Amino acid sequence: MPKSLYDNSDITQNSKQLDVLKKNFPNCFDKNGNFIAHKMEEIVGNAGLELSKESYALNWLGKSYARLLANENPRTLLKEDKVHNAKEAHKNSENLLIKGDNLEVLKHLSNAYSESIKMIYIDPPYNTGGDGFVYNDDRKFSKEELSRLAGIELDEAKRILEFTSSKSNSHSAWLTFMYPRLYVARELLREDGVIFISIDENESSQLKLLCDEVFGEENFITHFIWKNKKGGGNDSKYVAIEHESIVMYANDENYLEKLFEKYTPKYLKRYSEEDTESKYFWDTFKRKSGKQYYPIVCPDGYILEFDENGNKISWLRSESRFKKDLEKGDIKIIKNPKDEWTVHFKQRLPKGKKPRTILIEESLLDNEATTSDGSAELLNLFNKNIFENPKPTKLILKLLNIISKEEDIILDFFAGSGTTAHSVMALNAEDGGNRKFITVQIAEKLDDTSKKLQKNKEAINFCDSIGVDRTVFEITKARIEKASEQLGDKSGFKIYETSPMFEGYLDDMEELNAETTLFNGKALNAEEIEVLLTTWKAYDGMLLTDDLDEVLFGTYRGYYGKNTLYFMHDGFSMEALQAFIEKLDDDQGFEPSKLVVFGYNFESKHQRELKEALTNYKNKKSIELEMVARY
Numbered sequence: 014m015p016k017s018l019y020d021n022s023d024i025t026q027n028s029k030q031l032d033v034l035k036k037n038f039p040n041c042f043d044k045n046g047n048f049i050a051h052k053m054e055e056i057v058g059n060a061g062l063e064l065s066k067e068s069y070a071l072n073w074l075g076k077s078y079a080r081l082l083a084n085e086n087p088r089t090l091l092k093e094d095k096v097h098n099a100k101e102a103h104k105n106s107e108n109l110l111i112k113g114d115n116l117e118v119l120k121h122l123s124n125a126y127s128e129s130i131k132m133i134y135i136d137p138p139y140n141t142g143g144d145g146f147v148y149n150d151d152r153k154f155s156k157e158e159l160s161r162l163a164g165i166e167l168d169e170a171k172r173i174l175e176f177t178s179s180k181s182n183s184h185s186a187w188l189t190f191m192y193p194r195l196y197v198a199r200e201l202l203r204e205d206g207v208i209f210i211s212i213d214e215n216e217s218s219q220l221k222l223l224c225d226e227v228f229g230e231e232n233f234i235t236h237f238i239w240k241n242k243k244g245g246g247n248d249s250k251y252v253a254i255e256h257e258s259i260v261m262y263a264n265d266e267n268y269l270e271k272l273f274e275k276y277t278p279k280y281l282k283r284y285s286e287e288d289t290e291s292k293y294f295w296d297t298f299k300r301k302s303g304k305q306y307y308p309i310v311c312p313d314g315y316i317l318e319f320d321e322n323g324n325k326i327s328w329l330r331s332e333s334r335f336k337k338d339l340e341k342g343d344i345k346i347i348k349n350p351k352d353e354w355t356v357h358f359k360q361r362l363p364k365g366k367k368p369r370t371i372l373i374e375e376s377l378l379d380n381e382a383t384t385s386d387g388s389a390e391l392l393n394l395f396n397k398n399i400f401e402n403p404k405p406t407k408l409i410l411k412l413l414n415i416i417s418k419e420e421d422i423i424l425d426f427f428a429g430s431g432t433t434a435h436s437v438m439a440l441n442a443e444d445g446g447n448r449k450f451i452t453v454q455i456a457e458k459l460d461d462t463s464k465k466l467q468k469n470k471e472a473i474n475f476c477d478s479i480g481v482d483r484t485v486f487e488i489t490k491a492r493i494e495k496a497s498e499q500l501g502d503k504s505g506f507k508i509y510e511t512s513p514m515f516e517g518y519l520d521d522m523e524e525l526n527a528e529t530t531l532f533n534g535k536a537l538n539a540e541e542i543e544v545l546l547t548t549w550k551a552y553d554g555m556l557l558t559d560d561l562d563e564v565l566f567g568t569y570r571g572y573y574g575k576n577t578l579y580f581m582h583d584g585f586s587m588e589a590l591q592a593f594i595e596k597l598d599d600d601q602g603f604e605p606s607k608l609v610v611f612g613y614n615f616e617s618k619h620q621r622e623l624k625e626a627l628t629n630y631k632n633k634k635s636i637e638l639e640m641v642a643r644y
């Protein structure tokens with residue numbers, strides 16, 4: 014009997030990576046599965062690459078555990094908010110807001126959205142000591158299990174379990190939190206995709222080395238410096254800190270397009286004239302330094318060659334280029350108010366401006382891009398302070414402008430108040446684009462203990478006033494709604510959330526057998542079957558925003574979308590089989606390449622019959638149709 018998709022009993026800290034190696038380099042393994050290192054060296058050597066002798070690496074307590082977390086299958090299921098998603102405003106949307114722990118969510122997205130995301134922006138907990146970051150993990154490994162799966166000594170396993178269960182905020186804890194999230198997120202990036210990560214001094218060094226490990230050092234593009242305060246902040250002991258960093262990595266630098274930045278209105282102001290070629294302004298042709306000396310004949314025959322001090326004048330361009338430009342009308346020779354001849358040329362607006370690493374007011378789309386501007390934006394939407402230190406949309410717009418095109422998907426899996434989603438909608442409103450956002454936020458409770466009540470009071474009051482749970486997720490959702498209303502954005506968004514695994518579903522998985530398992534798959538109700546369908550459609554590569562259509566085979570109901578057909582319910586009869594074959598014959602638009610049956614609702618005998626019928630049919634029609642029994 015096949016195992017469940019969610020079985021983690023064989024997953025270790027390197028099981029997936031080994032599978033990739035075995036699949037792609039079978040000759041590097043002997044018949045007992047041992048790795049033959051020199052065969053791999055041959056491959057690398059033949060490509061002319063040197064073997065690096067450097068053994069520099071980032072190590073921390075919990076690294077192998079973090080690798081194990083990255084490799085594990087999800088421990089949750091996915092559920093849709095059917096009421097919200099059915100609404101007219103949202104039913105055709107391709108935007109997503111997903112509630113849940115982002116590691117789980119990223120794993121659920123990893124097949125459907127594999128290599129689909131152009132830009133990721135995240136603003137994770139900075140681990141400042143005061144930002145509430147603590148390592149939180151409800152996995153229940155014994156030290157023996159962890160030692161086996163992570164391939165580490167018992168003592169190390171014990172020390173890791175101590176910090177994972179003790180709400181630690183050490184550097185190791187933070188790195189263990191970040192590694193698997195970045196690792197899985199990378200799989201979602203397109204080959205020309207990029208990731209931007211906001212960070213401050215507390216973890217920026219750790220983050221750089223961590224990203225080198227996940228994305229490859231050669232894909233590091235830069236550290237942007239964002240001046241996040243107008244006046245110098247005074248909150249540090251010795252030096253007023255007034256910036257944060259944004260680390261940028263390409264998924265693969267070889268595919269990264271040239272980056273051009275949009276001009277700020279202030280920058281554009283100078284280019285006040287325009288001809289058929291471009292915008293321009295008249296700039297002086299005379300240069301203070303340089304060695305391009307030649308005489309220029311003025312309209313009245315006066316020859317400009319020496320300045321008022323008798324020194325030769327150097328011009329901006331070569332004489333031959335000057336002549337061409339003069340002929341074209343790109344040069345004018347006029348008298349200044351002092352009645353002296355002067356030479357001007359058309360300073361044309363460059364095709365694009367390279368982004369600069371220092372993000373200060375002037376460069377940020379004309380100002381309003383500090384943390385307090387972010388707060389002011391939220392205040393403007395809600396009339397309340399409902400989120401501490403949101404990023405300003407102008408900052409995210411700057412990043413979107415550098416990289417995103419009109420059809421791209423943008424992901425933020427630490428959504429907070431939803432600034433990224435807001436910025437994506439704002440940019441679409443500005444340039445008529447159709448960018449999509451996917452944004453993820455955990456249902457973090459708004460802390461109402463006496464210590465935090467003051468800080469969260471307005472957010473709590475807001476949630477109470479609209480009758481929703483007191484969570485950050487509800488703030489994210491409300492922000493996206495308000496921002497889209499304000500912008501007149503009609504793209505809507507669908508809501509999904511992670512949902513706990515059914516009780517007993519994963520128990521006894523190792524000896525799983527439909528006849529003996531304690532889990533009763535037949536007893537799942539309609540809603541639970543829907544949860545499985547939602548989770549499986551993403552697993553089978555369908556977008557969450559793609560619909561599964563109900564299809565009737567006689568009286569038996571199946572679900573069909575993107576060439577995958579699901580038979581989830583029991584009661585599949587000969588009559589249904591007959592109707593299924595007829596539909597395959599008659600309906601041109603019905604071309605499943607995969608049939609997934611829910612094993613618990615199909616006795617082995619029925620599974621065999623169905624398989625045989627399909628094999629006969631396939632042989633007759635020579636079509637590809639794979640049947641999978643899934644548990």
Ligand SMILES: C[S@@+](CC[C@H](N)C(=O)[O-])C[C@H]1O[C@@H](n2cnc3c(N)ncnc32)[C@H](O)[C@@H]1O
Nearest residue numbers: 114115136403404427428429430432454455457
């Ligand atoms: C610094 S805030 C992001 C602020 C956001 N950039 C904005 O402008 O509003 C980080 C957010 O990540 C959320 N978060 C932390 N851990 C998470 C997890 N494991 N999964 C999903 N969200 C998480 C926190 O609840 C918080 O809202």
